[in-house]
Amino acid sequence: MYKLFSFIISFSFLSAAGAGVPYTGESNALLMAFKEFVNIVSEPIISFTVLTLVFPLLFPPTDFFDKIHRKLGLHYLWTNAGGYFMLIITTIFFYLGYTDPYFSIILNKPDNFPIVLMVYTMLFVIWYSMKKAYINDKRLEAGKKPREYNDPEDKVLVWPDLVYIEFIALLVFTAFLTIWSIVLSAPLEEPANAAATPNPSKAPWYFLGLQEMLVYFDPWIAGIVFPIFIILGTSAIPYMDINKNGDGYYSFKERRVGIFIFMYGWIALWLYLIVIGTFFRGPNWNFYGPFEWWDPHKLEALNNVNLSEYVWVFLLGQETPANILLRESVGFILVFAYLFVLPLVLSQTLLKNMLKAYGPVRYTFLCLFGLTMLSLPIKMFLRWSINLKYIVYIPEWFFNI
Numbered sequence: 001m002y003k004l005f006s007f008i009i010s011f012s013f014l015s016a017a018g019a020g021v022p023y024t025g026e027s028n029a030l031l032m033a034f035k036e037f038v039n040i041v042s043e044p045i046i047s048f049t050v051l052t053l054v055f056p057l058l059f060p061p062t063d064f065f066d067k068i069h070r071k072l073g074l075h076y077l078w079t080n081a082g083g084y085f086m087l088i089i090t091t092i093f094f095y096l097g098y099t100d101p102y103f104s105i106i107l108n109k110p111d112n113f114p115i116v117l118m119v120y121t122m123l124f125v126i127w128y129s130m131k132k133a134y135i136n137d138k139r140l141e142a143g144k145k146p147r148e149y150n151d152p153e154d155k156v157l158v159w160p161d162l163v164y165i166e167f168i169a170l171l172v173f174t175a176f177l178t179i180w181s182i183v184l185s186a187p188l189e190e191p192a193n194a195a196a197t198p199n200p201s202k203a204p205w206y207f208l209g210l211q212e213m214l215v216y217f218d219p220w221i222a223g224i225v226f227p228i229f230i231i232l233g234t235s236a237i238p239y240m241d242i243n244k245n246g247d248g249y250y251s252f253k254e255r256r257v258g259i260f261i262f263m264y265g266w267i268a269l270w271l272y273l274i275v276i277g278t279f280f281r282g283p284n285w286n287f288y289g290p291f292e293w294w295d296p297h298k299l300e301a302l303n304n305v306n307l308s309e310y311v312w313v314f315l316l317g318q319e320t321p322a323n324i325l326l327r328e329s330v331g332f333i334l335v336f337a338y339l340f341v342l343p344l345v346l347s348q349t350l351l352k353n354m355l356k357a358y359g360p361v362r363y364t365f366l367c368l369f370g371l372t373m374l375s376l377p378i379k380m381f382l383r384w385s386i387n388l389k390y391i392v393y394i395p396e397w398f399f400n401i
Contacts, residue, residue: 039289208277304389
């Protein structure tokens with residue numbers, strides 16, 4: 001596997017070295033074909049589906065996926081060679097972007113520099129934490145203590161040990177932010193003009209994930225319910241966690257289910273949406289590939305249909321009832337079954353042992369937060385596959401799900 005990584009890294013360097021050269025003929029055609037391929041696979045329905053399918057192979061939650069994970073050699077990603085590999089691949093992608101006439105326009109916007117920085121920092125944090133976790137897992141299997149283990153008698157004082165480290169970190173980041181503010185201009189625009197609305201009009205980068213959720217949910221869900229659940233869910237983790245293993249040290253094997261769920265929510269349902277909203281959403285909030293021109297006249301035929309229309313018009317062949325509750329009865333039943341009936345069924349079947357281990361209160365909150373988190377990818381796939389807009393659609397009450 002190391003030989004494979006070395007080959008890919010060497011090939012990547014050669015590709016990057018020639019990316020900015022104005023080749024003609026087959027080389028230029030190959031580069032254009034590669035960019036077109038990237039534009040196609042960047043479509044959310046493709047990229048998000050691939051990410052979801054690959055995720056249990058990168059962060060295996062069970063022994064079954066762990067066997068495939070190691071058989072494919074994916075555990076080498078969490079080594080030094082794997083770290084260099086991911087760094088080089090990411091750098092080549094941005095290098096191609098900065099040398100592309102279209103993608104460079106997006107990347108060079110001052111607003112988008114934090115996203116480029118975020119990609120590198122998040123990649124490093126994930127790689128470094130997984131590397132340390134895998135090292136500790138090997139040590140624990142060999143009967144050794146984790147690397148973070150300290151003798152209880154060996155105490156470290158807050159002053160001066162910790163304070164010195166924090167003070168040095170403060171100076172480093174102050175210098176970094178000072179240089180940043182000098183080198184990069186602030187993304188300030190002209191005063192707001194009601195007669196000239198920017199297209200696309202985007203939220204600050206740290207809210208772009210929520211703005212992307214607005215494509216699939218009403219504002220009261222994407223802008224209020226989801227943020228509240230994110231804050232409450234992350235705050236409740238220490239109180240719902242009953243696993244004492246891996247406490248105070250890095251370990252993946254002892255917490256792989258929890259790490260898998262957290263990583264999927266953080267990477268696939270948050271960071272991914274920020275990247276999509278930054279680099280791939282253009283005028284009229286249409287999707288554009290990274291190497292595609294943001295044509296403001298691009299039109300996409302969208303025929304979004306509500307669940308009530310699918311049931312009454314397409315399935316039963318009649319008009320939607322005038323009575324609101326009757327019209328949306330199927331949607332209400334599905335939402336109720338998903339949030340309340342499904343946890344009861346799972347507690348007696350697949351999650352029976354989990355109910356015994358966590359107790360009814362913890363189990364209820366885990367299901368509530370978990371099903372709410374899963375509702376986002378479910379709604380995303382429903383929108384992409386059958387153009388489903390709302391499961392419950394009551395514009396008379398400004399209530400849509």
